[in-house]
Amino acid sequence: MPAYRPEEIEKKWQAHWKAHNTFQAHNHSEKPKYYVLDMFPYPSGAGLHVGHPLGYIASDIVSRYKRLRGFNVLHPMGFDSFGLPAEQYAIQTGQHPALTTDQNIETYIKQLSSLGFSYDWSREIRTSDASYYKWTQWIFLKLFNSWYNLDTNKAEPLTDLTARFAERGSEGIRAAGDEGDRQVFTAGQWQLFTEHQKLAAVHSYRLAYQQDTYVNWCPGLGTVLSNDEVKDGLSERGGYPVERRLMPQWNLRITAYADRLLAGLDTLDWPDAVKEMQRNWIGKSIGAEVTFPVESSELRTENLEIKVYTTRVDTIYGATFLVLAPEHELVDKITTPGQRAAVDEYIAATKRRSERDRMADTKTVSGVFTGAYALNPVNQEPVQIWLADYVLAGYGTGAVMAVPSGDQRDYVFAQHFGLPIPAISDAQQGLDQQADPTKEGRYINSGIINGLTYKEATTKLIAYLEEKGLGRGKVNFRLRDSIFGRQRYWGEPIPIYYKDGTAYGIAESDLPLVLPEINEYKPTETGEPPLGRAQNWLYRNQYPYELSTMPGWAGSSWYYLRYMDPTNEARFVSEEAEQYWGTVDLYMGGAEHATGHLLYARFWYLFLKDLDLVSSNEPFQKLINQGMILGRSNFVYRLNVSLPITEIKIEGPELAKIYPATFFISKDKVIKYQAGDEAVTKEILVFVQNYIADFNNKELGVKIIDPHGTSISDLHVDVMLVENDVLDINAFRKSRHDYRLAEFITEDDGRYLCGWEIEKMSKSKLNVVNPDVLISKYGADALRLYEMFLGPLEQYKPWNTNGISGVSGFLKKLWRLFHPEDGDLAVTDEPATPAELKVLHRAIQKVQEDIERFSFNTSVSLFMITVNELTALKCHKRAILEPLVLLLSPYAPHLAEELWQELGHEPGSISTAGYPEFREEYLVEDNVTYPLAINGKVREQMQFAATATASEIETAVLASDFLARFGEGKSAKKVIVVPGRMVNVVV
């Protein structure tokens, strides 16, 4: 083989790995296991751009490194193949989403394979395969048939619950969820319940339950969305507006796990940012629930109460009014006739406001008085009851006690509506313009807590309220139960059927419930989900199925378990496989899944743990977020000059042929022009005038008249037409029909310079760089190395295609170490010199350290330095090059395999050949030069043996004559020796 030809080498080894199942992992092994997982992709139609493989490359390096280190590595890949884009495409074209999805997956597999990843493709899974979603449905049924026992603090089968009902009734059962929804009954009553009544009583205990819920309804997509699928009031996919709506929905009781999800974070080796995001998302707050009785009047006979939630019960003496959410259930009952009209108007106005408006507008104060009063339970003072949309129905009790002296929002509200603002702490003298939310000072005007501090007051008040039955300490979470249904086609059918309006789970033996074929993918005319179109789709030929499907995150919440045992038809994963592989050792993926997928997956895992189906507490031990690779967009600058032409005799295509040009001005000229440079302004003017004169001289039957307009706009230009910011003018003219006659005002050297900007990579910005093009030009090894070389893995960083020539050159240099004349292998068996051994062993040590702390970019640099040094040493020795190939093999596996074979090893054996042995003695052989400094100023360098101790060096320095030369005759006060670094002398 002559010169280095990556394309041949890479094809050869990819075929070899495939044919020999080189990376197949076995569920039984003497070796220790290591599980490296990538977040599996949704196979989008656009294919991969250079940003996508970043994390895959990094995890592949770790996988290959761990194999060298003697681990049995599980490194699988699959596809999260249910999802909206394929369905939207189906609605537009009628093409079945399964077809689109399969085509996209083929493209993905082809692209991933061309990068040389060491996936065990025999374990590939697709969430849209019935053999997979059978088990997603199975887990759903487990949730449906479980409740959360607060006494044991775990999920338990519903059969345990119904057995207790039969024995003791509902008495004494503490279950996660809203007690208000649950009936109270005795064992005797339970026995007399009909089946229907029993199911109704049990329903509100289920971990998967149906309930009227305020949801994020997205009319544009025709479905509900979960909180993490909504960004700034718009849908994450598609960017359609989202509104609040009350609808019956399937929910998963993730809130039962809030505390455990929070506590588990402390045990995880995850980025702090992700842990913090999950903590905020769960949003634990410790406070109290306090009951305010509504003041009775002749109009009302009922004794109504309003429960509020507060984290500052100590401020209760300053509570001068209550505020309810407009959706609060008591609003109707307490509103006085006099205020009825105003209240109705306010509620209507709130409903009209979209979620987005409500969020955008947090400055204006709005609210309405209900006319009703409640009594402050600690001092019996009447307090007004108001409505305002700043109080959220979904959090706490949907009602707050307003303390204007302690909370800024309450302060503003009180001031706006002229409500009293009494001080309750001696730290609050002169509440001028703002509230005092601090917990400093001692309480005043505060009955039983006067003179106390924050801590004393809180303890005393909670005890007082609990004793009087007016309140209790309570922990609240921001986390809401997750809405589990989507009114879409392309998802897992929810395995529920209805008998007399009651929901039943289908029998496990009837799984999978296969997605039926339908003729159109839109909602039905009656507004039902697309599954309403399915013909004769009935459970056991008589009962209608649930028509919504599962959300996108269902299949991804447990896929990592399925990889352990992907073809098992009897169980979601066999016990042996689950126990052997345990949990994921390294999980690589984007930070955008912090509060979605990563939280749901942890929730499902804890649930499975409660049912003894898995054996740990957390599924992902270490998480790394790879940063996004950003695109470098290029811009051209169009001169907006209108060139109207005279009345014409030609039309249509003929006219199009001669239509006047668009003018593009090179970047530096634009800058000068905008800065008012007269020479450039004149140049542009003359250029346009000459063009017009030229055009009019051509006697085309039309003439340009009266040009006007001089603004400049910047337009994205395809980065493939630009090199080093210089536009390929001819290619640009050809790229778009309307630019074929374009004129260019270039720099004086004739080049057209483009502007640039760093943006997200996207088709619309024309800045997408396709990996296939780079692989065919430089090879997958070069692309892998270069992506790692770009910068720290976790950082966002811009792509720059030019840089790849550097790593490409490195691979060529490496090749030449083996083939100095680019001919056959010319490696010698001479013994290595100390200098060569030093270069090698530094690399062995550094690469190992780098991989273990995920610092791949510095490793690539080191490879380059190493090869440069060995080239300078003219080292072509097996003793050096063979270990070097091993070191490099995780990064550039194809070339490494090739060289490994050329060195006489069994083809394909490099992946388990073992990591080279590091010997420190080679690194410390030389003498070490210490910079010598007096009072911090570096004056000279001194040589010592690397083995010299600090005190030996100190003695030598004091004995030397340097003080006479540099110390201006002074004597040394102190000699500080930093081993290997610096000798510092204080005079």
Place this chain on the structure above:
RNA sequence: GCCCGGAUGGCGGAACCGGUAGACGCGUUGGUCUCAAACACCAAUAUCGCAAGAUGUGCCGGUUCGACUCCGGCUCCGGGUACCA
């Protein structure tokens, strides 16, 4: 607003425990090879300065013999999140 990151040449970045700031690569400039181009190779490349030298890691201050690194106070940029009571 709150929480979490970050700021180093023309560019991406390196500097691990406080010890010669700018490794490595790109780009640029000059050179060798070539009829020429490409490839390759050699040299220079933080800033100012002919040089000696001086100044330099967002800003102000502190600790230290010595600070990109630690501490206090800012500025700007990025990400997350929000009338959460």
